[in-house]
Amino acid sequence: MEIEYKSGWISPTIEIMKCLESFNEPKRNEEMGSIDYLIEDEDSKRLIRAMVDENNNAAPAYVTHIRDTIN
Numbered sequence: 001m002e003i004e005y006k007s008g009w010i011s012p013t014i015e016i017m018k019c020l021e022s023f024n025e026p027k028r029n030e031e032m033g034s035i036d037y038l039i040e041d042e043d044s045k046r047l048i049r050a051m052v053d054e055n056n057n058a059a060p061a062y063v064t065h066i067r068d069t070i071n
Contacts, residue, residue, distance in 0.1 A: 032065060 024038045029049075035056070037048040049069055051061045 032068060033059060034065075 024040065027036050027038075028034075029036050032049070032051075033053065034049045034051050037050075039046040039048070047069070049061075051059045051065060053059045
């Protein structure tokens with residue numbers, strides 16, 4: 001699945017991070033309104049979450065989104 005970000009800074013940032021780490025395929029998280037990348041190592045998992053609107057434009061991350069991500 002190819003997901004295209006419509007933001008001036010987020011696309012190059014994600015592309016660089018994808019080159020440095022081994023990412024799983026991005027998944028659209030409709031509940032959070034985000035596109036999620038998961039990095040899995042032998043003993044850890046890391047999440048990169050790009051908050052987007054319905055048109056994949058960059059959207060603000062509110063405190064509730066951050067709390068929900070941590071939980």
